[in-house]
Amino acid sequence: MNELGIVLKQIAAERKNVWYSVLFGYIGGVTAAGLFAASGYLISKAALLPPVYTLTLLIAFIKVFGLVKAGSKYGERMVSHRATFNILAGIRVRFFEKLEPLAPGIFQKFRSGDLLARITGDVESLQNFFLRVYYPPIVLVFVFLSSMIFTAFYSFWFPLIFAAGLLLTGLLIPAVFALRRQKIEEKVRESRAVLSTDTAEVLYGFRDLKIYQQLNDKEKSLHHSSAAYIANQEKSSSQSMFNQSVNQAAGLLISWGVLAAGVYLVQQGELDGLFLAMLVMLSLSVFENASPMAALPPHLEDSRKASERLNEVTEIKPVTAIEPYETLSDEAPVIRFNDISYTHEGEERPAVNEVSFSIEAGSKTAIVGASGSGKSTIFQLLLGVLRTSEGDIQLQNKQISHIRSEDIWEKSNVVMQENHFFFGTVRDNLQIAREGLTDEEMLWMLEKVSLSRFSLDDPVLEKGENLSGGERQRLAIARVLLRKRSLWLLDEPLSSIDNVTSAEIMRYLEERTEDATVCLISHQLKGLEKMDRIIVMDGGRIAEQGTFTDLMDARGMFYEMKRIEQEILV
Numbered sequence: 001m002n003e004l005g006i007v008l009k010q011i012a013a014e015r016k017n018v019w020y021s022v023l024f025g026y027i028g029g030v031t032a033a034g035l036f037a038a039s040g041y042l043i044s045k046a047a048l049l050p051p052v053y054t055l056t057l058l059i060a061f062i063k064v065f066g067l068v069k070a071g072s073k074y075g076e077r078m079v080s081h082r083a084t085f086n087i088l089a090g091i092r093v094r095f096f097e098k099l100e101p102l103a104p105g106i107f108q109k110f111r112s113g114d115l116l117a118r119i120t121g122d123v124e125s126l127q128n129f130f131l132r133v134y135y136p137p138i139v140l141v142f143v144f145l146s147s148m149i150f151t152a153f154y155s156f157w158f159p160l161i162f163a164a165g166l167l168l169t170g171l172l173i174p175a176v177f178a179l180r181r182q183k184i185e186e187k188v189r190e191s192r193a194v195l196s197t198d199t200a201e202v203l204y205g206f207r208d209l210k211i212y213q214q215l216n217d218k219e220k221s222l223h224h225s226s227a228a229y230i231a232n233q234e235k236s237s238s239q240s241m242f243n244q245s246v247n248q249a250a251g252l253l254i255s256w257g258v259l260a261a262g263v264y265l266v267q268q269g270e271l272d273g274l275f276l277a278m279l280v281m282l283s284l285s286v287f288e289n290a291s292p293m294a295a296l297p298p299h300l301e302d303s304r305k306a307s308e309r310l311n312e313v314t315e316i317k318p319v320t321a322i323e324p325y326e327t328l329s330d331e332a333p334v335i336r337f338n339d340i341s342y343t344h345e346g347e348e349r350p351a352v353n354e355v356s357f358s359i360e361a362g363s364k365t366a367i368v369g370a371s372g373s374g375k376s377t378i379f380q381l382l383l384g385v386l387r388t389s390e391g392d393i394q395l396q397n398k399q400i401s402h403i404r405s406e407d408i409w410e411k412s413n414v415v416m417q418e419n420h421f422f423f424g425t426v427r428d429n430l431q432i433a434r435e436g437l438t439d440e441e442m443l444w445m446l447e448k449v450s451l452s453r454f455s456l457d458d459p460v461l462e463k464g465e466n467l468s469g470g471e472r473q474r475l476a477i478a479r480v481l482l483r484k485r486s487l488w489l490l491d492e493p494l495s496s497i498d499n500v501t502s503a504e505i506m507r508y509l510e511e512r513t514e515d516a517t518v519c520l521i522s523h524q525l526k527g528l529e530k531m532d533r534i535i536v537m538d539g540g541r542i543a544e545q546g547t548f549t550d551l552m553d554a555r556g557m558f559y560e561m562k563r564i565e566q567e568i569l570v
């Protein structure tokens, strides 16, 4: 049950609505039983031709019961659903809060489709926990107890039969069915996760699947997983209906038992026959409420599994800064890497191996090297996205292990190789840079990155699908340029932009970053003469570092790279 902690906490926060649900549920249940019982009594009484006012009074009672029942059922549905939606909203928010510090490392453990299935499907399954598992049994027990007390006035046999019936329909039959349903529910959950993962793969990889003519196969697999999910759902629903019907039949049998006991007692002269119909009707009504109990164990199991799947994600400990926290000032930072090593999860070879360098405040550094040599990993370590205990990184002479990632992001301007764009307009995508940006400021920046042909209202599709690679890069640069920061981390920001435009943007960037500390990852070696320092990476290690002239004079790796680049260009 521990795994249900996530939903129990939210239920506790909805205490008031929970109490109202129980109260309205109880009033609804008791008045429904009262309505049936009074009807039974009325039929028997009417057969004895009583005075009209007796019948009028009884009919009035029945009407009141009917009205109160309808009102309280409405009230119960309203508050219980309000509570459920609040509970689900609370769970989603908590899930996101826990997920946020885990990104982006979380995608090494879970596929995005699977995460999506958890946050939609699994969270949604939890609605049944409150609506079908948590409070209905409380209501049911109270209604049963009230009925037992009431029937005890006629004979002690009736409460005994009621208790046996409650045990049978509320516990034994549901427990037997629970075992049968475990397997099918497991299958429903598994097929839902597969469908979600397949859907995400097709959506994200649509273009490449089409180019490689794999779309048909992928679509077939998607149809297959969809059909499997539907088939499992159908099986699950029909099994659930069958279980409820069996439980209902058991309830009817108990009512037959009440009838048989009543007839016997009437024969023995221990019960007035006038009450027989009332007791049977009461029993029918009470046991009708018990039939959904057959669905309780599967809902409980489903909720338990859904919580377990959510906990699998939220229980991962994020690698965060350690206390006491240090805060960064707005000044351009000094950066120091002392003997830093980092191995990505699941990898054997370190991506960064015993790396040491020092970058002075306000200086400009280029990091170059072959693909996969560890350049981006250095940036991720610098941003606190990845954290390592091997070595010591300092920012503004403060240990990065004590600086919260949010603080570092707040103080930096970052352009990564892949930048995210949101569905909306150019304006929407620029506005996230800073609050209070005016249209003039944004238009001015678009001009600076040679995107003046764009208007702020131009649409941007999901992930910037309607933009070229170069346009995406320019929009990303415009976005960071709208922020005033003193640490700039640029990971191949201009790789897809033509030389002329690239040179223009670079000039403007130089102007804007005059006093800032700048680190630039670049595959292009052109223009690096202006850099204060160049770090050359090779297989996770620093092969050499120094000024452009130092490296050219040393005739080492950088010199070779430069020579090859020139040969290609000639």
Ligand SMILES: Nc1ncnc2c1ncn2[C@@H]1O[C@H](COP(=O)(O)OP(=O)(O)OP(=O)(O)O)[C@@H](O)[C@H]1O
Pocket: 108, 344, 345, 346, 347, 351, 369, 370, 371, 372, 373, 374, 375, 376, 377, 378
């Ligand atoms: N998330 C990850 N999980 C596992 N291994 C990773 C991950 N990211 C990078 N790596 C590995 O770490 C090594 C260094 O990668 P990194 O991205 O730092 O290289 P890079 O020099 O920036 O390459 P590029 O120039 O192609 O961007 C590579 O071998 C890569 O396969």
